[in-house]
Amino acid sequence: MTETLSGGCQCGAVRYVIRGPVSDQAICHCRMCQKAVGSIAWPFFTVKAADMAWTRGRPTLYRSSEAAERGFCLACGTPLSFQPIGADALDLSIGSLDDPTRLPPDKQYWAGQRMPWFHTLADLPETPSSASPEDIERRRPYQHPDHDTEVWPSP
Ligand SMILES: [Zn+2]
Ligand SMILES: [Zn+2]
Numbered sequence: 832m833t834e835t836l837s838g839g840c841q842c843g844a845v846r847y848v849i850r851g852p853v854s855d856q857a858i859c860h861c862r863m864c865q866k867a868v869g870s871i872a873w874p875f876f877t878v879k880a881a882d883m884a885w886t887r888g889r890p891t892l893y894r895s896s897e898a899a900e901r902g903f904c905l906a907c908g909t910p911l912s913f914q915p916i917g918a919d920a921l922d923l924s925i926g927s928l929d930d931p932t933r934l935p936p937d938k939q940y941w942a943g944q945r946m947p948w949f950h951t952l953a954d955l956p957e958t959p960s961s962a963s964p965e966d967i968e969r970r971r972p973y974q975h976p977d978h979d980t981e982v983w984p985s986p
Pocket of ligand 2: 861
């Protein structure tokens, strides 16, 4: 399926657009992804490099192994990408999409390194969102909104 997707980092210094098919949407449990994103797993999707463009800024690249490099926003630290050296495709963080609900993972990689309690997460006790829209507005979040902007930070 051909997608038009947009996204970026938390601060908005790095933004991207995708016009092309997504070839993979998955969650990786490997230890390198855990460390790279500072979380328990990395939900990502794969696109051809030719089908995506950085529309504002560029990720800073960290060579995480002989085989690949990972991109993140130097200003805010958001993990954004993974690309094998010389590959014509790259992986991007599902969480960085403006609408992450569009690409639910449909497979899991490196299940052998998955957190042993991963399957308990859906059954944990829940609390609803604690902040009203008014509360959030009062806090004036510096997070970039979930859409492209002409100027950011907004005047
Ligand atoms: Zn940023
Ligand atoms: Zn991984």
